[in-house]
Amino acid sequence: MKCRNKIWLAVACLIAFVGYAQAVPPSMDSLTFDWKYEMDTPPNDLDLDSNGTDDWWDGGAPAVSNGLAIGGVEGEFFRTDYGGSIWRENVTGAAFTIEFSVQVLTTGTEGTVGTLGCYARNPATGGGPYFNVARSGQSLINTQATLDLGTQDNTDGQHVFRIAREEDGSVWAWRDGELLNPNGEAMLGDLAVFNNDILQIGDIWSTGHSGDYELDYLRFTSGAYAPYTNQAKLVSPAYGADMVETTAILEWAAPNEGTPTGYDVYFGTDPNVTNMTKVVSDQLVYQYDPEPDMANDTTYYWRVDALDSTAGTTVEGQVWEFTTIPAVPVVTVNPTGTTVPVGAIAQFSAEGTNTTDYDWYKYVDGINDTFVGSGSTLLLENIQQGDEGYYYCILSNTAGTATSESAYLMTERAVAGWTFEGDALDSVGTNDALIDVPTYVTDGIAGAQSLQVTVDDPNTFAIVPNVDELNQPTSFTVESWFKVNGFGNHQAIVSNRGGTLETGAIAGWVVYILPGGGVGLWANDSGWTQVNSTDPLTANEWHHVVATYDSGDVKVYINGEVAAEATEVSMAVNTYTDLYIGAGNNDATAPAFYLDGVIDEVNFWSYAKTNYEVAHMYTGVAGGTICVEPVEFDLNGDCTVDLSDLAQLSSSWMDCNLVPSCLE
Structure with a gap:
């Protein structure tokens, strides 16, 4: 089934939509899912x-920033994998509950502006039920029917949706704690298929109908559960947070239903409420400041009960928990790699909790590493090639130390070149x-010569052992000349991809000749981003x-001119796999994607060349001229402003065509 005019976020859901009287499921806070x-x-x-496998597979997944997954471009989604996925392995039985918080946006780049969906896809049939959240309202959809569940505004902030399916197939849906089921009755449908399917969230392949949304969280569990509506709501610290300051203030909010006249708050280091201390007694307040400050590296539990003195009722809350920061430093910001010109200043930064001293070192052998400076920010002046290498920071206080991740310092320079003049030496x-x-x-x-690569012959392509200077995270340029016998398959010109066969994770990049004759750079960070040219090249x-x-x-660039470009392309560094010239599939047991032809003059730089530099690289060999960018007042299109333009x-x-000044 194709769902038109929707872009989805949610969960694969329901659906024949038959209503019948039945009690709402018991309640559970999604924080305990x-x-x-x-x-x-x-x-x-x-x-x-x-289990050694990432829980989700992505198709150009939405970017995650500041705790939000931001979607909107066609083909962006998260998906549990076909086999061994988090859903199919761990959500057992026919009953399940899914809850997510989303804001649908009023802006968009294509298709329907502002929708989000969730899809339970059956690998065998390709079909399955949907739950859709649009700018105005939400709906349950399957091959039999579409059931609209209200026309509320989903663009004015984050809204929490929950879908629960019971063992007998009855389905319940809530928005911000409000039951959406028509007449408050259970809906019965074909959700049973969901138990063995794939869960997709985001675009979910509704071609051409991608909408914009911001997804704050997704939680699911086995069993059908309703949300609590009359309990106090957690504000902070977040449930299960593990880096809470010892000076943190505990905060909560009023329940969705009811008007409490006060709250009782229990607090302590034992999850059993009978062993907690009542720290707030029948007060209409919404925060508690533990005094003295909490201990380091300790898990605390607390519960807020809502009281109604008029009705004489008490609604017990959920037991929430969090863990305070350790006494020793914990690194919160690691240094990142950088590439700078020779003679420039390089900067690294690190941050941590409970840190009094920051000491920086350049890695030598792990024992005799060189001390290079102190402070949370390290500045290294007049950088030379000899300064290249890994740098890290040791954070310390009286309780202990913590070590940051290492970051590589690189200078802008030519790193390697292979001319293939009778050998494969680096020139x-x-x-x-x-x-x-x-x-x-x-x-x-x-x-005089070039390297000939034979398709499917692992003895004819070039292998360059993995080294740090060929695996830079910030910038690089790779150049090659090639001549191929034909197209029809992917052919790797230079491949620097890496990963593990155990987890399927892939990193690095590949410069491909495409089956249709174009050329592209593919970069990987848990999913390929392709930047491809479209005009076909000529064989031979x-x-x-x-x-x-x-x-x-x-x-x-193709023949000195920009043929394709993109921004915000994420790439993880290939840390161990050798670089291939004339073949690809580096991270697998056998190479593939062989070049069918000859290759020559492969070069690598640690920085990005400019349009002008690339044009010189091409014309310096092939001759001719290239117009790098249009010139203002160039009237005849020859990329030069001269007397011919003046003429x-x-x-x-x-000449004048003004009426009535020039024309009567």
């Missing part, structure tokens, strides 16, 4: 059940390539390709 994705970290980077540095059975042919572009002719990466900005302007000098 088995599986919680708070969007502080992309869910496709998490393995909450520790720039020390990164010589290895070829089992090299074939050099007298058909070089800038010299030399072509020049350059790909640049500069802090997320990507450009692909063209003069030919119509004083």
